[in-house]
Amino acid sequence: MKKVKYYYDTENLAYRKIQPKKGKKLSVILLFLASSALFGFLCFVILLNTPYFETPKDRLQSREIDNLKIRYALLNKKMDQLDAVLENIEERDNTIYRVFFNTTPIPEEQRKAGFGGINRYKDLEGYNNSELVINTTKRVDILSKELVIQSKSLDEILKLAKDKEKLLSAIPAIQPIKNEDLKHMASGFGYRTDPFTKVRKFHAGMDFSSKTGTPVYVTGDGVVERADNTASGYGNHIVVRHGYGYETLYGHLSKYKVRAGERVKRGDIIGYVGSTGRSEAPHLHYEVHKNGEVVNPLNFYYGNISAKEYLVISKLANQENQSLD
Structure with a gap:
């Protein structure tokens, strides 16, 4: 009412x-x-403006944000795996590859250096998930930088490997005459009795006794510097320049199979055993020079003989007997 x-x-x-x-x-x-x-x-x-009431648009955006968080979490997990793999490569790079090629390891502070100067991530600030996005972006940038450094390092290692391959091919690493073609090791490197004067003098190479016409093999890759008989005492002889300071000489040949300027590879036949020049019997006089100095050829026969054969030839070569030239 x-x-x-x-x-x-x-x-x-x-x-x-x-x-x-x-x-x-x-x-x-x-x-x-x-x-x-x-x-x-x-x-x-x-x-x-309260979490208790959402519009359809809010719900859609919320799902998208949750989806992005999951994607960022997966991305960070993948980056953890990439970090582990990259660290393993970096360790091998510094402790194996660079040690093998005798080059300086890349310092850790250079590999892990950050980005100085201006704030690179200013545009990502001010959002609800800015910290997640910024941290992930930083990790991507750091990984990218480390990968660039490692890529350049591997390019350098590849170049060193190619140079090393050339060096290993150039080193005179085999006997110039096969074991099956040898009569015996006539004389080694060092002081020996001269066959003509009977005076003890320095013998600058090794003498391989074999019959005339036995093939002589070049012991490393290189270029024939000379193939003539103008040097006193050596008769018909060949000099091969291998590079990296190495030269080899093959003396008292019966004939040549190469000429000056020709490029040869280890194992190529370059001439044949003879007894030309100052020689007492058919044999090959073989010398190895490093940086202009004669060195013992015995130190280089690791390319085509076994350890047992090396011991035998080493024992014979070290006997102070009479040389054949």
């Missing part, structure tokens, strides 16, 4: 009913509606 209000009329000494004005009643209604609408709007705004 609607509540009725009265007032006391002092002139007539009686209670009279209060009649509300129509305009005032309407304004009250409008004020109520306006306040209700404002209150409802405020509540709606508050709900929008």
Whole structure:
């Protein structure tokens, strides 16, 4: 029931009913509606900014963010694996490859150096997941830098390997006459008795006794520097320049199979055993020079003889007997 209000009329000494004005009643209604609408709007705004109320767009964005977090987590796990593999390669690079090729290892501080100067990640700041994105981006940048350093290092190692391969091919590493073609090891490196003067003098090479016409093999890759008989005592002889300071000489040949300027590879036949020049019997006089100095050829026969054969030839070569030239 609607509540009725009265007032006391002092002139007539009686209670009279209060009649509300129509305009005032309407304004009250409008004020109520306006306040209700404002209150409802405020509540709606508050709900929008709380985690308890999500729009379809918010839910879609939330799923995308969760998906990106999962992807970033997987990316970081892959980078952990890449880190482990790269560290293994770096360790082998420093402790094996560079040691083998006698070159300086890359310092750890150079491999792991960061990025100085301006803030490279300023554009990624200010977001809810900025820390995750920045840390992952930094890891990618560091890995990329380390990979560039390691790639350049491996390029250098490859170049050193090619140079090393050339060096190993150039070193005079085999006997110039096969064991099956040898009669015996006539004389070794060092002081020996001269067959003509019978005086003890230095013998600068090794003498391989074999029949005339036995093939003579070049002991390392190189270029024939000379093939003539103009040097005193050697008769028909060949000199091969191998590079890296190495030269070999093959003396008292019966004939040549190469000429000056020709490139030869280890194992090629370059001439044949003879007894030309200052020689007492058919044999090959063989010398090895390193940086202009004669060295003992016995130190280089590791390419085509066994350990047992080396011991035998070493024992014979070290006997102080008479040379054949």
